[in-house]
Amino acid sequence: PPCSTQTLIILPHMWSSTRTLGPEKGVIHLATAAVLNAVWDLWAKAVGKPLWKLLVDMDPKQIVSCIDFRYITDVLTEEEALDMLEKAQEGKQQREEQMLKQGYPAYTTSCAWIGYSDQQLQQLCTDALKSGWTKFKVKVGADVEDDKRRCRLIRQMIGPNNTLMIDANQRWDVAEAIRWVSNLAEFKPLWIEEPTSPDDILGHAAISKALAPLGIGVATGEQCHNRVMFKQFLQASALQFVQIDSCRLGSVNENLAVLLMAHKFKVPVCPHAGGVGLCELVQHLILFDFICVSASLHNRMCEYVDHLHEHFASPVVIQDAHYMPPKDPGFSCEMLESSVKRHQFPEGEVWKMHK
Numbered sequence: 416p417p418c419s420t421q422t423l424i425i426l427p428h429m430w431s432s433t434r435t436l437g438p439e440k441g442v443i444h445l446a447t448a449a450v451l452n453a454v455w456d457l458w459a460k461a462v463g464k465p466l467w468k469l470l471v472d473m474d475p476k477q478i479v480s481c482i483d484f485r486y487i488t489d490v491l492t493e494e495e496a497l498d499m500l501e502k503a504q505e506g507k508q509q510r511e512e513q514m515l516k517q518g519y520p521a522y523t524t525s526c527a528w529i530g531y532s533d534q535q536l537q538q539l540c541t542d543a544l545k546s547g548w549t550k551f552k553v554k555v556g557a558d559v560e561d562d563k564r565r566c567r568l569i570r571q572m573i574g575p576n577n578t579l580m581i582d583a584n585q586r587w588d589v590a591e592a593i594r595w596v597s598n599l600a601e602f603k604p605l606w607i608e609e610p611t612s613p614d615d616i617l618g619h620a621a622i623s624k625a626l627a628p629l630g631i632g633v634a635t636g637e638q639c640h641n642r643v644m645f646k647q648f649l650q651a652s653a654l655q656f657v658q659i660d661s662c663r664l665g666s667v668n669e670n671l672a673v674l675l676m677a678h679k680f681k682v683p684v685c686p687h688a689g690g691v692g693l694c695e696l697v698q699h700l701i702l703f704d705f706i707c708v709s710a711s712l713h714n715r716m717c718e719y720v721d722h723l724h725e726h727f728a729s730p731v732v733i734q735d736a737h738y739m740p741p742k743d744p745g746f747s748c749e750m751l752e753s754s755v756k757r758h759q760f761p762e763g764e765v766w767k768m769h770k
């Protein structure tokens with residue numbers, strides 16, 4: 416491969432040299448993550464495997480060697496991680512075959528962005544139900560009466576047995592979040608996503624405790640910048656759904672640490688994928704999670720949004736609301752040259768059109 420495992424081990428430790436610009440957060444962390452994601456893409460391409468298969472075929476010791484355990488050994492040691500991975504070897508082949516056959520369950524965010532008219536909601540929901548979707552996420556937080564109307568509309572359309580989640584994108588303070596979500600409890604959301612600041616771990620814990628009697632969980636993670644924050648969210652029982660992001664965390668390496676910590680705390684991972692290319696990348700990580708870590712699909716689902724896939728050389732394949740495992744070698748992150756050219760700032764035609 417273009418880089419040995421050794422390289423993937425050393426690179427995370429390079430981060431410590433940029434600690435004044437982070438550490439392990441902000442643009443430095445995002446940029447380092449992008450470089451490492453590219454290295455994982457090259458490695459998978461070099462061995463002719465989609466990344467999920469490269470990870471699944473790796474020995475547990477090799478997986479563990481890619482993880483930086485600094486700052487998380489109080490909840491997950493290298494020995495515990497290895498033990499978990501070795502235990503999950505049992506049934507691995509069957510789970511891989513299950514994924515190849517049925518794919519990984521997904522939910523859609525594409526029916527209910529804030530600002531859609533009721534007619535749009537109804538049409539998009541109708542079309543999604545016809546395509547086999549059973550899990551729907553509704554954006555909330557602008558106006559509580561508007562949220563009630565939209566959630567009522569969606570719940571009426573999808574029925575009582577399908578799954579509804581709500582997402583506030585960090586809108587509220589803690590008390591406001593509890594009040595607002597309690598007003599939406601009648602629609603039985605499985606989770607409230609990003610109810611408050613993504614940095615407020617104890618705030619999430621208070622919201623989680625207050626909403627538990629209503630059967631509503633807390634989901635967060637798309638803006639959670641590193642494994643140390645996820646560790647504390649898990650320690651504080653501040654979330655019931657871990658929403659890893661393939662580009663926010665320090666690449667595959669740090670996502671591996673979070674998948675294992677979530678498994679240790681028995682908290683399901685439901686990845687964030689609401690931005691360009693995020694579906695393409697994170698599908699690899701959640702396939703690895705099911706096949707080699709959690710071995711469970713209970714309360715687990717990967718986000719899907721239906722935009723911008725046309726810009727990728729290996730766009731996601733969704734069948735009956737499931738992510739079908741990628742077949743092309745790599746991390747599915749290669750963008751079409753034509754798309755890159757058109758969107759190149761400031762000479763690309765997309766920019767010239769708006770002059």
Ligand SMILES: C[C@H](O)[C@@H](O)CC(=O)C(=O)O
Pocket residue numbers: 524582584637687688689690718
């Ligand atoms: C586009 C951003 O990722 C965000 O707005 C989407 C989001 O919060 C989600 O998909 O969840």
